[in-house]
Amino acid sequence: MTANGAADVFLLDGEPIPFAPGQTVMQAALAAGHYIPHLCFHHDFKPHGSCKVCTVRVDGATTASCTLPAQAGMSVECKADDLEENRRTLVQMLFVEGNHFCPSCEKSGNCLLQAVAYDLGVLDADLDYFFPSRPLDASHPDLLLDFNRCILCELCVRASAEVDGKHVFALSGRGIGKHLIVNAESGRLVDTTVAVTDKAVDVCPVGVIIRKRVGFAVPIGRRRFDARPVSAQALEDAPRRAPPEAAP
Amino acid sequence: MAIDPVSRVEGHGKVTILLDADDRVHQVRLHIVEFRGFEKFVQGRPYWELPVMVQRLCGICPVSHHLAAAKALDVVVGAPKLTPTAEKVRRLMHYGQILQSHALHFFHLASPDLLFGFDSDVGRRNIVGVAAEHPEIARRGVLLRKYGQEVIRVTAGKRVHGTGAIPGGVNKALTEVERSTLLADAYQMIAWARDAVALVKKLHLSNVALYNSFGAFRSNMLSLVAPDGGLDLYHGALRARDAAGTILFDQMSYDRYWDRITEEVKPWSYMKFPFLRELGPEAGWYKVGPLARVQNCDHIPTPFADAERREFVDFGGGQPVHATLAYHWARMIEMLFAAEEIKELLHDDDLLGDDLVVTGERHRRGVGVIEAPRGTLIHHYRLNNNDQVLRANLIVSTTHNNQALNEAIRQVAKRYLDGRKLTEGLLNHVEVAIRAFDPCLSCATHALGKMPLAVELVDAEGKTIDALTS
Structure with a gap:
């Protein structure tokens, strides 16, 4: 004050x-x-x-x-124009570094990466695609991991550690080799303590952590970003007063 | 002789006409790169993605693949019978697609040939030319297609590549507003579809000699039929007739389609050659699509379309019609059926229900078959215990019609190839024959008003003796 x-x-x-x-x-x-x-x-x-x-x-x-x-x-x-251009490039890089096939992705319409890209006016990649090989982890009976869509935001890592108290997820490797792993000797999700009710499952902003067998149940027109762009929703969702003890 | 490429043949294609030592046509080979890779790259994907993913096979009739995949997965999730709302919403989606696809096929792509003549000015022989000389026909064609696309949008969420069908049901029903909006134009569509049948019938009857003989060949016929033998493009069991119209088998569940249908591989084509097992590869090939369906069924369950079917059957004089150009006539009868069926469905309150999905005992294999605009479409999936696709087998309509297409072109080549010289006329006639089956093989031609053909004439010794590029 x-x-x-x-x-x-x-x-x-x-x-x-x-x-x-x-x-x-x-x-x-x-x-x-x-x-x-x-x-x-x-x-x-x-x-x-x-x-x-x-x-x-x-x-x-x-x-x-x-x-x-x-x-x-x-x-x-x-x-500023240069900052906006850098943002677009960053988003384009995320698209080409993974395998983001929006047309058949069940997260389409609910995906933060897609929504931010649209909001920034990113309509194509303008960069060479990497097409990495990232097999799914479908071992868990109720959850599926599609690593192709990971943007390394670490929200699942933070949620699992800070909210769920489980440390199911982590990032491993460095630089372009960095990738999401799960906390099990087998390396498979089924052998972790993850549960479908975990915050880590809900918080994934893209289509990596997926609840099985419910994809596309929400029709086009009723998906999260069908109604309003992410820029409008972010403001609606923002706390309107300062969160106490929020800063690190 | 090679005609290369037939533009927009699922990417690439060419026609090779093989001459014998006496320079007579003895074989025709239609090369289509029908391989799209979907059977490979769906492997490992979660099964619930399939209806949305595989519909990208096609931009004209994606709903066929969307629904065939969903039907296969209904079996997987233990829902062989859907709720009334789910089944009727899916049927509405499918008949919307039949309407828009048949309208596109006939009005946009085929009618220029039929209205102006096969050898007319290529610059005029397109939908723009039709709009200039027959504005009301072109307008109706555009609006019929638009209506079908709107039916798809309401049921699937988007006009192209929506998400409406999910394993075990649908993700949305109709609102009262959506229903009443579609109903407002439904009767107009039926009237226009009736006129379309009248138009194609008039064209056929105005030159019976040409229409009956052009690219004509006798073959078996295959399609789904309803339990009562009626025409049903969404669901049914397999029926096959021979060229004389005698039923070869009937009410065969498609769950084990491979007991009746198998495929042959030929070294010169990427596309397989399906045939009926009991008749073998030489005699067992068949045609699918409107011409087969309209004659394979015993009746059509809507009055105007059934009256037209009876007239069509009477035209055959007790024998099945095998004229390639009669595909268009049969196609317009089906479009009328679709328009009537849409109207019937829109009057059904089940469309507004909220019981959308059924689940039951899980299975690891599912087969879904539907009558797509171009013909019978088979989707077959096997899954592992983790909900991932292990194997997929898709037999699409154009593959079923593979030998039939080759035969139609062979007949055209035999009739119109004059000596050892390629002509524009021959190329035009080959296009017209292909277009009777499948707009996917020709849409660039009329859409752009130009068909870039590279033609090579090769004699029996393999020597190039002529070349022609349009």
Whole structure:
């Protein structure tokens, strides 16, 4: 708070954004009704800063807005052409690094990657596809892992550890070799402690962690992003006041 | 002689006409790259993806693959009988597709040949030319197709490549608004479909000698029929007749289709040659699609279409009609049936129900068969215990018609090939024969008004003696 009792503010593309102590630029922006594109950020979890789609510029330096603490008086640039272009490229890279076949994917219409891509105007990849070979893990009776669609956001990793208390999921490897693994000697999901009711199952923003035998049960027109674009929904879902103890 | 390529033949295709030492046509080989890879790349995928994934086989009749896969998976999830709502929504989707596909096939792709003549100016012989000279015919063709596409959108969520059918049922019923909106135009569609039958009949009867003989060949016929022998394009059992119309087998469950149908591989084609086991590969090949279906059934369960069927059968004079161009006549009778069936279904309150899905005892194998616009379509899947596809076998309509297509082209080549010289006229006639069966083999031609043909004339010793590119 300022000395006269008013909320502290920073500037986002020239607009004053009020914030509470401990809020990040992303949290404050969403709470104030300003959408910053993002993939790995989730209100229920500590900011992670890995996807870089939310990258903004402050004083000439670029940084992930989901991990950047808001500070009074700072001037944050978000909608610059070069930043938007970088976001599109990042999303395109995610598409080509995995195998994202939206036409036959049951997550289509409910997929954050697809929704963000549409919102950013990404209509093709513009890059060579990697076409990696990533066999499914269908060993579990009620869940299926389709690693082809993983964007390494670590939301399942965080949810399993922080909410479910199970540590079922983890990322292994480095760089382009990084991939999702499960916590079982066999390497198979059936041998983990995962349950269909786990937060980790629900939180997957793409089509990696799938409940079996229910795909396409929701008709076109009633899927999550059929009604409104992700930019509108992110604002609706954002907490409107500062979450206590939210920051790391 | 090679005609290469027949544009938009599932990607590539050509016709090779083999001459004997006396320069007479002795064999025709239609090469189509029908291999699409789906049987391979669905392996390992979860089964519930199949209806959405495999429909990408085709952009004209994706609903056929969508529903054939869903029917196969109904067996897998233990739901051989669906709820009334689910079955009727699926039927509505299918008849919407029959309507739009048959309208596209006839009005957009075939009618230019029939209205203007096979050798007429290629620049005019397309739907744009039809619109200029016969605007009302073209307009109705476009609107019939549009209506069928709208039926598909309401039932499947999208006009092309929707998601409506799921294993064991459907994911949506109709709303009252959707039903009343479709009903508002349903009777107009029936009227236009009746006129379409009248048009194609008039064309056929105006030049019976040509229409009856062009590309004509005798063959067995195969299709699904309803338990009472009636025409049913969504579900039924297999019936086959020989060329004289005698029933070879009837009411055979398609669950074990391989007991009756098997396929032969020939070294010169990617496409297999199915035949009826009991008759062998030489005598057992057959035709599928409208011409087979309309004559294979005992009746059509809607009044206007059945009256037209009777007239068609009477035209045969007690013998099955085997004229290749009669495919169009039969096709328009089926389009009328589809329009009537859509109207009937739209009056059924079951379409508005909310009991959408059935499940039961799981199975690891499922066969689904449907009568697609071009003919009988078989989907066969085997799964592992983890819900993944182990193997898939798809026998599509064009494959069933493979030998029939070759035979139709052979008849045309025998009649229209003059000596050792290729002519535009011959090429046009070959196209017309192919187009009677399958628009997938010709849609670029009329859509663009141009068919780029590279033609090579090779004598019996394998020597190229002429070449022609249009």
